Amino acid sequence: MAPNPTLMQAVEHLGYRVTVGDVATQAGLNVNMAQAGLLALASDARGHLQVAETGEIVYLFPKNFRTVLRNKFLRLRLKEWWEKIWKVLFYLIRISFGIILIASIVLIFVAIAVILIAVNSSRDSDDSGGGHSHGGGGMVFMPHFWFGPDIWWFFYPDYSDRYQQRRVSSPEGKRQMNFLEAVFSFLFGDGNPNADLEERRWQEIATVIRNNQGAVTAEQIAPYLDDIGEGWGKEYEDYMLSVLTRFNGQPEVSPDGEIVYHFPELQTTAQERNSQPVGAYLRERPWRFSQADSGQIMLSAGLGAVNIIGALVLNSLLRGEIGIQLAQSGGLIAFVQSIYWILLSYGIAFLSIPLIRYFWIQWRNQRVEARNQQRQERAILLNQANSALHKKIAYAQQFAAKTVIGREDLAYTTETELIEQEIEQADKIDAEWQRRLNN
Known part of the structure; x- marks a missing residue:
């Protein structure tokens, strides 16, 4: 069985020489569990036992005990590999929600633009066929959509340089989220602050x-x-x-x-x-709605609203004569029409989930504060x-009492042979026998 990770972290933090009480205090473990875990870890990681004259036991571990365990336990190696893989997978999952939102908006507005261009082309053809002319050479109407703030700033060529300038450390010492990470945080938060x-x-x-x-x-x-x-x-x-x-x-x-x-x-x-x-x-730490900054939260909410509004406009255009013709002819418009309800539902869920979560957090924090x-x-x-x-x-x-077990207090250790220890402690043993004889 693979050793307890919490116990191993406690041993490292305490300097590789510990008692059961040290580990139980550092890790908050059950004393019996800590004792059993230390015995198993000492056996598996080539640790040593140091026994004091009072009978107390100190556990001494080599500083490379994780390497020893890694070479011994296939399960431990697989777990470390999986943790590395999962970090990458989870990061991809986190940013996928922002990517899907952007892709949804782009798809909606490209479809809107295609339909409007087709509508304008049809009008121009009708005007030319009817012999009507307009001053100014017949301008083609091209719609201009305003997205509010410049939502595409993170696609600019110099985004990397500007991001490095904007990147600061939060009070918790963590780096600032990028936009795609902020979208996930806006949707689902950042986990239970009291998981530990x-x-x-x-x-x-x-x-x-x-x-x-x-x-x-x-x-x-x-x-x-x-x-x-x-x-x-x-x-x-x-x-x-x-x-x-x-x-x-x-x-x-x-x-x-x-x-x-x-x-x-x-x-x-x-x-x-x-x-x-x-x-x-x-x-207990209060629950936070999101660790993203206010600008990222507003931008995420704004994009969700843009997705819904764009979907509603697209639906209106798809019901028109030109929209129906384009959808029937296949291609992009037919594809967008087939997934229209997915695009609209995603936008609605994108705003509904954070709204529900906001009220849930308020209720949860009241109980935490109580x-x-x-x-x-x-x-x-x-x-x-x-x-x-x-x-x-x-x-x-x-x-109240406090017992510090130093090397001078040891009666026996598994680090060296028993005969060597008896030779090293010969003077101490003679003095003890002399004391007993005098008594």
Whole structure:
């Protein structure tokens, strides 16, 4: 079975030397899952186990462990190849909606132009046959269609140079979308902004526990949970069960009957680390209609409207005598007539989908804001803790501890042979035996 990608990323981020608690905190993984994953990864990636005298285990991995795994697992190689292929395919899917819209508009207005030219030619023939003359040499009427803003700016020869000048970084550090990407964003948005919510939730909870050296109260964890219940369920802190299960926690009861929580697995680390910054509460990100800029959104909506208006004008011309004749004679006009309802439906859907999505986002953001407000209120209560809560937190700190396992604390490691380790630690072993004899 291929290793857990989240676990591998955590190992890399932590410097390739980790404990179960380090990985569980970094990735927000279940402690048992992290332990099983590290054992499997160490076995598959030629990692090493370092055992401290206290019995704690540190996992050491080579920096090229991904290469080792890639050579070992065909499934992992195929997955990496597929991810690269899917990026290209998904990009083509994204830009296809803009390409289809432009193609639809071009097809509609080319058909309109062909029909109008045929109508004008027919009128000129009738005028010439009737012997009528007009001053000015008989101008042929050519319709002029105004598309509003210059919608073809991205087809200009110098578009690439101008695009590079307009390209700026967004607040999130991402490049600005091109027009075809913006069309997809206008239609379908840019994905769920809280797709990683559960991962962030458990990472932040584990970080709070680690920052408090493995001992916390329920009030310190509540700002990161959603539904903490009402009545007896809230009073008895049932919502902490999922946290205890995930991180192998142990409840402890104070002399006053208050419950605090102790997490031994998160008190051990492979290297000294300062307290990590963490938000006062878990904040869900609001849904955005689109990450495209306002100009791209207006242009996309405008093109959708142009598609619908053009389709309606085309329908009127196709019902005329010349339009019927051209359609019956085959060619472009016959083709456009055969897909007319597809062109019109695409234009209607192009504007309807974003409109429906806009109202859906408003409803969704109201619920997001309500949950954020609930968690924020719990954080405020924690910051304004009364004497009873302060006493409870102080009792929890009696169980606080932090164990950093350095190389000097190791009793055994799989990096070298056991005999070599005994030779290297001969002085240490002699000193330990001498201490025991003296006792």
